[in-house]
Amino acid sequence: MNKYDYLIVGAGFFGATLAYELEKRGKSVWVIDKRDHIGGNCYTENVEGVHVHRYGAHIFHTSDKEIWDWVNQFAEFRHFVNSPIANYNGELYSLPFNMWTFHQLWGVKTPEEAKRKIESQKYTGKITNLEEQARSMVGDDIYYKLIKGYTEKQWGKKCTELPASIIKRLPVRFTWDNNYFNDKYQGIPIGGYTQIFEKLLENVRVSLSTDFFEDRDYYEKISERIIYTGPIDRFYDFKFGKLEYRSLRWENELMDTDSFQGHPVMNFTDDQTPYTRIVEHKFFDNQNQKKTYVSKEYSCDYNGENDPYYPIRDEVNTQIYSQYKEMSKTNHKYIFGGRLGTYAYYDMHQIIAQAMTTLDKILWDEVTQN
Numbered sequence: 001m002n003k004y005d006y007l008i009v010g011a012g013f014f015g016a017t018l019a020y021e022l023e024k025r026g027k028s029v030w031v032i033d034k035r036d037h038i039g040g041n042c043y044t045e046n047v048e049g050v051h052v053h054r055y056g057a058h059i060f061h062t063s064d065k066e067i068w069d070w071v072n073q074f075a076e077f078r079h080f081v082n083s084p085i086a087n088y089n090g091e092l093y094s095l096p097f098n099m100w101t102f103h104q105l106w107g108v109k110t111p112e113e114a115k116r117k118i119e120s121q122k123y124t125g126k127i128t129n130l131e132e133q134a135r136s137m138v139g140d141d142i143y144y145k146l147i148k149g150y151t152e153k154q155w156g157k158k159c160t161e162l163p164a165s166i167i168k169r170l171p172v173r174f175t176w177d178n179n180y181f182n183d184k185y186q187g188i189p190i191g192g193y194t195q196i197f198e199k200l201l202e203n204v205r206v207s208l209s210t211d212f213f214e215d216r217d218y219y220e221k222i223s224e225r226i227i228y229t230g231p232i233d234r235f236y237d238f239k240f241g242k243l244e245y246r247s248l249r250w251e252n253e254l255m256d257t258d259s260f261q262g263h264p265v266m267n268f269t270d271d272q273t274p275y276t277r278i279v280e281h282k283f284f285d286n287q288n289q290k291k292t293y294v295s296k297e298y299s300c301d302y303n304g305e306n307d308p309y310y311p312i313r314d315e316v317n318t319q320i321y322s323q324y325k326e327m328s329k330t331n332h333k334y335i336f337g338g339r340l341g342t343y344a345y346y347d348m349h350q351i352i353a354q355a356m357t358t359l360d361k362i363l364w365d366e367v368t369q370n
Contacts, residue, residue, distance in 0.1 A: 004030045004205075007219050009212045010229030011197065012040020013348055014338035017355035018227055020200040022362070030223070031201060032210040037194075038201060041309075042348065044192030047254060050293040051192040052281045055307075056248060057082075057265055058193060059284075061183040062349035068185040071352065074196040077187035078286065083178035084265040084277070088145045095267065096180050097142060098173040105141055111174035118142070118172075133164035138172060149271035154299045155246060155312075163314060188284050220333070227358075229338035231308060232324045240323040243343055245308035251275075251296040260294050274298060311343050335362070 006022055008015040011033040019029045037043050041055040059082045062068050071077075086093040086101075094100035102114040121139025123132055130151065134143045147167070151159055155166075171180075179186075189196060212219060212230065219226065228235060233243045264283035268275060275296040282292050302308045311317065321343040328336050337358055339346055346354065 002028075002222065004028045004223045006030075006225055006227060007032070007223035008227040008229075009033075009219075010040065010227075010338060010340075011035075011038040011201065011206065011208075012229060012338060013042060013351040014341075014355045014358075015040075015227060015229050016197050016200040017352050018337075018359060018362075019204045021355075021359050023204050025363075030205045030207070032207045032212060032219075034209065034211045036209050038206065038208070039194050039197040041307075042193040042197070044194050046192070047293050048291055049289045050254075050282045050287060050291065051285045052252075052293050052295075053192075053279070053284065056250075056295075056297060057279050057284070058348065059181070059186065059188060060348050061181040061186040063182075063184045064349060064353065065185070067349050067352050067356075071196065071349075074199045075189035075191065075193075078190050080186060080188045080284065081178070082180040082186070082265070084180065084267050085263055086146050086150075086267050086269050087273075088149075088269045089272070091145070093146060094178050095146075096171040096173065096178075097138060097146070098178060099176045100178060101142075101146075105145070114174055127164050129160045130162035130164055130167050131159035134159070134167050134170065137167075137170055146269050148269075149273075150267055150269040150276060152271060153274075153276050154310075156299065156301060190285060192285070225333055225335065225362075227335045227337060229336075229341045231340045232321070232328065232336055232343060235334075235336075236324055236327060239327075241320050242304075243320055243324075244312040244314075244317050245302035246310040246312065247300050247302040247306045248309050249298045249300055249306065251298070253294055255292050255294060256290075257292055258288075258290050260292050308340060310345055311339075313343070317343075 005027040006029045008019050008029060008031045011031050015031060016038065019031050023029050042058050043054050044051050045054055059080055060071065084095040086095050093104050099111065099114060102108050106117050108114045108117060118139045121141060123135035125132065127133050127136055134147050148159055155162055261278060261280050263280065265277055265279055267277045275298045277297045279295045279297060280292055282289060328334065335358060336342060337354060338351060
């Protein structure tokens with residue numbers, strides 16, 4: 001029986017980064033994933049020449065030059081600025097909230113005019129929920145047109161039932177700047193993300209459509225250590241209860257036209273439109289095909305059968321996770337990481353940084369144990 005230094009459960013950015021870095025240091029590594037492809041939620045596929053982000057739009061952004069240089073080893077990135085459009089019952093507004101948004105709403109032309117307008121609408125009472133927090137930051141017009149409907153669809157709850165903390169870092173800019181992110185480096189790999197994972201894993205054994213839990217004893221026997229990126233509550237057989245997530249589903253369509261909405265991402269912020277946004281994938285890669293591929297994105301409940309995307313980090317779930325986290329510290333054969341393994345929402349650059357920090361700890365453990 002071959003024995004591996006590391007078995008990695010999950011071929012997303014956390015697992016693939018560690019697989020690459022460990023193999024480069026002479027470690028034997030086996031990566032398994034229950035999906036039929038590598039790349040996790042970043043997986044992209046070619047549909048009649050259009051590079052489709054199967055699990056929703058992914059824009060790489062970071063201000064960390066080391067992370068940016070590292071990922072650029074594996075693909076050429078096209079500079080891409082994320083500037084979604086908000087559609088409220090057919091009225092179109094720029095995002096994130098900036099002077100273009102305020103001009104479209106009220107006709108104002110200066111930051112002072114915009115500030116006075118917002119100030120005149122602000123909620124000034126006690127803040128106990130998301131609605132009151134948002135209204136205290138941006139006033140009623142922005143809240144009711146551009147926040148309320150979208151947020152309630154996204155989370156499946158009324159804004160009055162959601163914690164204020166969710167929206168405390170809402171970006172509000174008094175400049176004419178539609179760039180959603182503030183990071184120094186922003187882009188999307190030309191040709192999609194899958195090529196990155198192919199290069200990360202090219203010297204590593206990879207088994208797809210393989211469920212760790214179907215033969216857990218075997219995987220433990222053939223590996224010195226296991227890096228686990230799946231749901232941490234599933235790993236412990238839901239001992240302390242199930243962690244809650246929001247999930248997503250998509251309605252996809254290949255259209256016989258060169259453009260459907262003329263923009264990569266349009267958010268639908270009213271409460272009548274059932275989906276949260278429409279993604280038109282060809283604009284991520286600036287492609288000129290005569291066809292286009294669009295995805296309507298719906299937020300939905302996580303039921304254990306669909307994919308978990310967004311952790312619901314309220315007080316109850318945070319307490320449940322803390323118990324799993326404490327238990328994980330006692331199992332030195334396992335290393336938990338990634339979004340699901342640590343019950344947190346991370347962007348791609350943050351996951352790579354988490355993997356690099358984990359790598360340092362792994363290498364330090366090897367030194368101190370020898």
